[in-house]
Amino acid sequence: MKTPIIASGFALLASTAMAQDSVLIVYTYDSFVSDWGPGPQIEAAFEETCACDLQFVGAGDGAALLARLFLEGAQTGADVVLGLDTNLIASARAMDLIAPHGIAAETLTMPISWDDPQFLPYDWGYFAFVHGTDLENPPSNFRDLADGDLRIVIQDPRSSTPGLGLLMWVQSAYGDEAASIWEGLADNIVTVTPGWSEAYGLYLEGEADMVLSYTTSPAYHLIAEEDDSHTVAAFEEGHYMQVEVAGIVNISNEMELARQFMEFMLTPAFQEVIPTTNWMYPAALPAENLPAGFETLIMPETPLLLSPEDAQAVRVQALDEWQAALSQ
Amino acid sequence: MASRAQPISAVQRAGAAIAALVLLAVLGPLAAVLWRAESLTGLGPADIAAIRFTIWQAFLSAAFSIVLAIPVARALARRSFPGRAALIALMGAPFILPVIVAVLGLITIFGRRGVLNEGLAALGLSGLEIYGLHGVVLAHVFFNLPLAVRLFLQGWLAIPAERFRLAATLGFTPRDIARHMERPMLRQVAPGAFLVIFLICTTSFAVALILGGGPRATTVELAIYQAFRYEFDLGRAAMLGLVQVGICVVAGLLVLRVAVPAAMGTGLDRPMERFDRQTTLQRAGDWLAITLAAVFLLMPLLAVLLRGVGGILTLPGSVWVAAERSVLLSLATAALAVALALPMALLIARGRARGLLETIGALSIAVSPLVIGTGLFLILRPYVNPASSALPVTGLVNALAALPFLLRALVPAIEAAEAGYGPLADSLGLSGGQRLRHVLLPRIRRPLGFGAGLAAAMSMGDLGVITLFAAPQAGTLPLEMFRLMGAYRTDDAEAAALVLLVLSLLLFWIFDRGGRANAAT
Numbered sequence: 001m002k003t004p005i006i007a008s009g010f011a012l013l014a015s016t017a018m019a020q021d022s023v024l025i026v027y028t029y030d031s032f033v034s035d036w037g038p039g040p041q042i043e044a045a046f047e048e049t050c051a052c053d054l055q056f057v058g059a060g061d062g063a064a065l066l067a068r069l070f071l072e073g074a075q076t077g078a079d080v081v082l083g084l085d086t087n088l089i090a091s092a093r094a095m096d097l098i099a100p101h102g103i104a105a106e107t108l109t110m111p112i113s114w115d116d117p118q119f120l121p122y123d124w125g126y127f128a129f130v131h132g133t134d135l136e137n138p139p140s141n142f143r144d145l146a147d148g149d150l151r152i153v154i155q156d157p158r159s160s161t162p163g164l165g166l167l168m169w170v171q172s173a174y175g176d177e178a179a180s181i182w183e184g185l186a187d188n189i190v191t192v193t194p195g196w197s198e199a200y201g202l203y204l205e206g207e208a209d210m211v212l213s214y215t216t217s218p219a220y221h222l223i224a225e226e227d228d229s230h231t232v233a234a235f236e237e238g239h240y241m242q243v244e245v246a247g248i249v250n251i252s253n254e255m256e257l258a259r260q261f262m263e264f265m266l267t268p269a270f271q272e273v274i275p276t277t278n279w280m281y282p283a284a285l286p287a288e289n290l291p292a293g294f295e296t297l298i299m300p301e302t303p304l305l306l307s308p309e310d311a312q313a314v315r316v317q318a319l320d321e322w323q324a325a326l327s328q
Numbered sequence: 329m330a331s332r333a334q335p336i337s338a339v340q341r342a343g344a345a346i347a348a349l350v351l352l353a354v355l356g357p358l359a360a361v362l363w364r365a366e367s368l369t370g371l372g373p374a375d376i377a378a379i380r381f382t383i384w385q386a387f388l389s390a391a392f393s394i395v396l397a398i399p400v401a402r403a404l405a406r407r408s409f410p411g412r413a414a415l416i417a418l419m420g421a422p423f424i425l426p427v428i429v430a431v432l433g434l435i436t437i438f439g440r441r442g443v444l445n446e447g448l449a450a451l452g453l454s455g456l457e458i459y460g461l462h463g464v465v466l467a468h469v470f471f472n473l474p475l476a477v478r479l480f481l482q483g484w485l486a487i488p489a490e491r492f493r494l495a496a497t498l499g500f501t502p503r504d505i506a507r508h509m510e511r512p513m514l515r516q517v518a519p520g521a522f523l524v525i526f527l528i529c530t531t532s533f534a535v536a537l538i539l540g541g542g543p544r545a546t547t548v549e550l551a552i553y554q555a556f557r558y559e560f561d562l563g564r565a566a567m568l569g570l571v572q573v574g575i576c577v578v579a580g581l582l583v584l585r586v587a588v589p590a591a592m593g594t595g596l597d598r599p600m601e602r603f604d605r606q607t608t609l610q611r612a613g614d615w616l617a618i619t620l621a622a623v624f625l626l627m628p629l630l631a632v633l634l635r636g637v638g639g640i641l642t643l644p645g646s647v648w649v650a651a652e653r654s655v656l657l658s659l660a661t662a663a664l665a666v667a668l669a670l671p672m673a674l675l676i677a678r679g680r681a682r683g684l685l686e687t688i689g690a691l692s693i694a695v696s697p698l699v700i701g702t703g704l705f706l707i708l709r710p711y712v713n714p715a716s717s718a719l720p721v722t723g724l725v726n727a728l729a730a731l732p733f734l735l736r737a738l739v740p741a742i743e744a745a746e747a748g749y750g751p752l753a754d755s756l757g758l759s760g761g762q763r764l765r766h767v768l769l770p771r772i773r774r775p776l777g778f779g780a781g782l783a784a785a786m787s788m789g790d791l792g793v794i795t796l797f798a799a800p801q802a803g804t805l806p807l808e809m810f811r812l813m814g815a816y817r818t819d820d821a822e823a824a825a826l827v828l829l830v831l832s833l834l835l836f837w838i839f840d841r842g843g844r845a846n847a848a849t
Binding site for chain 2: 030031034035036037057059060063064066067068070071072075077091151156158159164186189190191192193194195196197198200201202204205206207217220221224279322323326327
């Protein structure tokens with residue numbers, strides 16, 4: 001089942017590789033493979049080194065990607081899965097489809113240590129509330145935010161990875177008090193959107209004072225639009241991290257090539273593409289190599305991150321509390 | 329005409345076969361999900377709450393859409409003014425817009441910094457909040473009012489011109505006209521229109537969540553999404569899919585029982601001219617209805633236009649490639665939808681197993697696109713590459729989704745034609761293809777063009793199942809627009825939304841116009 005059926009139609013037209021090259025199929029989320037995402041540049045760079053045909057297959061967002069892997073199970077066509085975050089790792093592990101990567105990964109530059117034997121990070125970011133620079137007295141923690149009357153837009157943790165990230169942020173910062181934080185936030189939340197795009201769109205539309213996004217979001221406006229009117233609120237509790245990872249599918253026929261790709265993933269040829277295409281921090285690139293503009297971003301002092309197993313363990317209860325608090 | 333003795337024609341056999349195929353295409357994927365799940369998961373209290381909210385908001389949305397559409401359609405039917413055809417075409421646009429585009433358009437008018445609240449603030453009044461059940465209903469009415477207006481308008485235009493002439497001769501008052509001519513028509517059209525709008529609102533996901541203001545507004549569709557994407561609980565997804573089938577069947581049987589084919593008699597297919605005298609008050613009421621509807625439906629579209637127009641020239645090339653692909657896809661979808669709908673409509677109009685057939689036709693919008701898409705994925709995956717089947721599957725699902733709307737447009741027209749000309753056709757021995765060509769097609773051109781246009785336009789705007797299947801290079805225009813939005817490229821996304829709006833409207837207009845060739849209205 002590992003011989004990929006040669007895609008007909010557009011996929012074939014788009015592929016310039018010779019038929020006898022080995023093919024590496026990487027499942028990822030949709031925005032990774034779009035023309036302005038990292039996919040096209042990374043594909044070209046890797047194919048220069050591997051004498052192979054790298055094919056990205058986009059599938060919705062990170063959660064949709066995992067769902068696709070789940071549906072395909074042992075019949076999956078993927079050699080590598082790229083784009084899950086730490087909150088999804090435990091579910092992915094339970095599917096028993098990911099091989100140990102066997103890579104030392106000594107070049108990682110993340111603010112936390114990393115020793116997962118199956119998944120390797122390729123980029124990361126801090127969740128944060130983005131607001132206009134004209135906002136007076138932005139809150140500096142969740143309690144301030146809950147006590148004030150600012151309007152915020154967030155994403156639904158049942159349908160979006162940033163939404164789930166926020167749930168874990170409050171959970172990791174407040175533990176047993178998380179429910180009372182959500183009760184306090186209920187009257188600040190204008191609405192909850194299915195995904196990041198809708199929330200960010202509503203914020204840009206002026207429907208809310210702040211939106212849940214990333215500390216790197218202002219970099220897009222600054223670098224791509226030369227607009228410095230967006231910033232983020234630094235929270236004293238610390239900021240929860242989103243770490244995006246990749247893993248090798250254990251039934252792949254291209255294990256060697258897959259491992260080669262995972263190693264390539266941590267080299268500058270891959271890492272330097274990330275900041276201005278995915279608008280996240282590269283996982284293995286020294287800060288001085290980031291593009292101009294990234295130095296203006298806030299760098300939280302306390303990174304928060306639950307281990308994949310802890311995140312899995314608290315998810316259901318945290319979700320119930322969230323739903324109860326916001327359904328009042 | 330239910331019991332007219334006539335041999336079952338090839339067309340009707342085709343209708344029955346297609347109904348069976350449609351049933352298979354909708355329930356097959358559900359069965360595939362269930363098969364893979366191995367067992368159903370019971371529903372929790374949160375699911376019950378979601379089901380209750382889903383039904384309630386869909387009921388309100390459908391009821392308001394229908395009630396508000398009646399005066400608008402009546403006004404459009406009895407007034408003629410320059411630009412009327414263009415206004416009718418434009419007013420149909422909300423129905424075919426991608427959800428997020430329409431929501432952002434509504435926000436421009438009803439949002440915190442929207443036109444309405446700015447106006448209220450200028451008058452020193454406190455602002456209105458769009459988020460809540462009323463916001464969900466408002467958005468659903470915005471989407472579906474145009475559909476209801478068009479269905480009623482066709483009903484009005486199907487009343488033979490000779491009846492209005494006769495009414496004028498007999499000195500009918502407006503009340504008499506309403507009682508003897510309009511109410512029977514409404515009784516025929518309204519239940520079916522209510523049903524399709526109700527059902528389409530039951531699968532609402534993004535609108536309900538964004539404008540509902542939070543988890544209070546959780547719909548069945550969101551619960552299905554959660555089950556698929558985060559809990560890998562296919563049993564729960566299948567159970568919720570079955571609930572959707574149940575809602576459809578119950579609603580279908582209840583609502584369609586009310587529907588009665590109108591017995592309007594026939595005329596000479598002359599353009600309608602109104603001879604009945606109408607009071608100034610009525611005239612003023614008509615203009616008020618038209619104006620209010622136009623403002624409500626067109627202002628958000630204007631917002632989409634104004635925001636998108638600046639970025640058109642600098643759009644990335646991939647958007648145009650996607651646009652071309654979407655146009656071809658929607659043409660194929662329209663052809664397929666008509667091929668499915670026409671035989672089914674002919675069979676339904678014969679009155680055999682009417683409720684059952686209409687319910688089958690409506691199932692495709694009642695069952696979650698996510699369930700259908702996932703099920704098709706499970707069925708097809710062992711045999712074909714999902715990437716290469718993305719576009720055909722999207723076309724098939726879109727054609728199925730357009731089916732109920734085509735049936736709504738076609739069935740009343742076929743019934744009317746059969747009631748009027750059926751006996752004559754019978755006595756002339758016209759059947760099968762000849763009957764279709766000479767008796768029916770000339771009389772159902774208008775709804776056929778409308779339905780095909782609707783199918784094409786809906787397919788243009790639908791994000792649909794392609795996200796489950798898509799290869800990177802085979803994005804459709806809505807997918808490309810969503811990708812732009814997800815990459816902070818708001819200006820490009822707004823321009824792409826405008827391209828989408830214009831192309832959808834153009835496709836709709838061409839088909840609709842084709843259906844109304846040599847018609848005065």
